[in-house]
Amino acid sequence: MKLETAGVLFKPNSKNLIxxxxxxxxxxxxxxxxxILETNSANTIDKEGLEFIKLCERSDFLLCVGGDGTLISTARKAYNFDIPILGINFGKLGFLIDIDQNQFDGFLKKIKKGEFRIDERLMLKLQIENKTYYSFNDIVLCKKSMRGLVDIDATINDKRFNHYRGDGVIVSTPTGSTAYNLSCGGPVIYPLGRGIVVTPISAHSLTQRPVVLPEVFNIKFKSVGEEDIKIIIDGQTSLQLARGEQISISQASKKAKLIHRCEFNYFDILSQKLRWGDYDK
Incomplete structure (x- = not known):
């Protein structure tokens, strides 16, 4: 695969990085x-650009300059174009991106020689009423305020699965397993693996535990309590779920494609960013 034209996107509201x-x-x-510059990114440096759709149509890959949030947003927007994404990290964590500006020139030279790899990451599809949304990391169903609890009925392939009572529930991809899911006691799943992680948030029960489900399952969640529920997609898009309403979550038919160095090692990232396997000597 030749990567000869880059569609470039910069972190929003970041004139300090011009x-x-x-x-x-x-x-x-x-x-x-x-x-080719995306319109908003081009405006940042006073140049001409293209709208996102045209940018994807005319590019071999997207170059996403920012942090994990910028890359996640780009992956969701680019879902329909099946285009690989390369990130350059200017964020705080940089968990999804293994290239910084100092390494960029050397990696481009490797790209020209075909020395790179493309990892495919499972994404989630959320359907509510007649609308469809896509998630790279996770979909969170949670209470709208600090008071009260939410009650959620869950079914798998239209058969009863569980009832969640507490602060909410997280539905995560393997990639998103190291985000909110991990903070709530969920398992770490290898990002190229399969499965959908369902993790309760502060469950009002001692028997509720995270579970890893086959990615072929279709999971439905229905609000059955008095409290309305907020749905948050990748920490970026917010929806509402009223009492009696239902959503469906399943794996998306396409996967996100991330460009990495051939030597990229997920467990090195776990060690560097989350102190995986660290101990006091």
Missing amino acids: SNYLEILNTLKQNNINY
Whole structure:
């Protein structure tokens, strides 16, 4: 697969990084890789750009400059285009991105020689009424305020699965297992693995535990309590679920494609970012 034209997106509201953005564009030019700027990103540096849809149609890959949140947002928006994404980390955690600006030039040279890999990450599809949304990390059903509890009935393939009573429930992809899911006691799932993780949030029961389900399952959640429920997709999009309403969550038919170095090691990231396997000597 040849990566000759990059569709470039910058972290929103980040004029403090303009000099870095210009350096990145210059690095692309020096390595004979064409680039097209997304409209909002182009405005950041006073240049012309294309709307996102046209950008995806004319690019071989998307170059996402920012943090994990910027990459997640880009992956969701690019779902219909089946286009690989390369991230350059300017965020705080950088859990999903293994390239920083200092490594960018060297990695572009490897890309020109075909020395890179593309990892495919499972995504989730959420259906509510007649609308469809996609999630890269997780879908959270939670209470709207600090008071009260939510009551949620869950079915799998239209058969009773569970009843959740507490602060809510998290439905996570393997990639998202190290996000909110992990904070609530859920398991770490290898990001290229299969499965959907369902983790209760502060369950009002000693028997509720996280569970890993086959990715082929269709899970439905219905609000059956007095409290309305907030649905949060990847921490970026918020929806409402009223009493008696239902949503359906299943694996999406397409996967997100992330460009990595050939030597990228997930367990090194766990160790560096989350102190995986760390101990006091």
